[in-house]
Amino acid sequence: MKKKLMGLSLLLVLSFFVAGCEQVDFSKLTLPSNREQAQLIKVEIFFTDGATLIGYVKNLSIEPEGKVYVGGSSSNYLYDARGKIVGAYNYQRVLYIKIIPEDQPEKD
Numbered sequence: 001m002k003k004k005l006m007g008l009s010l011l012l013v014l015s016f017f018v019a020g021c022e023q024v025d026f027s028k029l030t031l032p033s034n035r036e037q038a039q040l041i042k043v044e045i046f047f048t049d050g051a052t053l054i055g056y057v058k059n060l061s062i063e064p065e066g067k068v069y070v071g072g073s074s075s076n077y078l079y080d081a082r083g084k085i086v087g088a089y090n091y092q093r094v095l096y097i098k099i100i101p102e103d104q105p106e107k108d
Helices: 001-020
Strands: 043-047 052-057 074-079 085-089 093-101
Touching: 052 085
Parallel strands: none
Antiparallel strands: 043 052, 043 093, 052 074, 074 085
8 A cells, every 4th residue: 555655646747747847848858869969060250350260150040049139239159160269259240151161261
């Protein structure tokens, strides 16, 4: 009788946990190694103040990992060739982004 009561209690607690976590993506917990790494794009970013920046981005628009603030400003990440974050930039100040072919040497 004691084991049945414990099992029923555990099942009840587990059902409350699952019902309360509807927004949790359990696939991230079970298959973290199968997540695809976004391909990095080598770019030169031209800003409204005339500054330029060469690096890698995951896409040419505001990233899902980026943050958009009230008023239109945003923060996006700049990566090195290995995918490590090396900086951030404000998308509101970007004039345009030029894609650089991988075989083209960098400017000094």
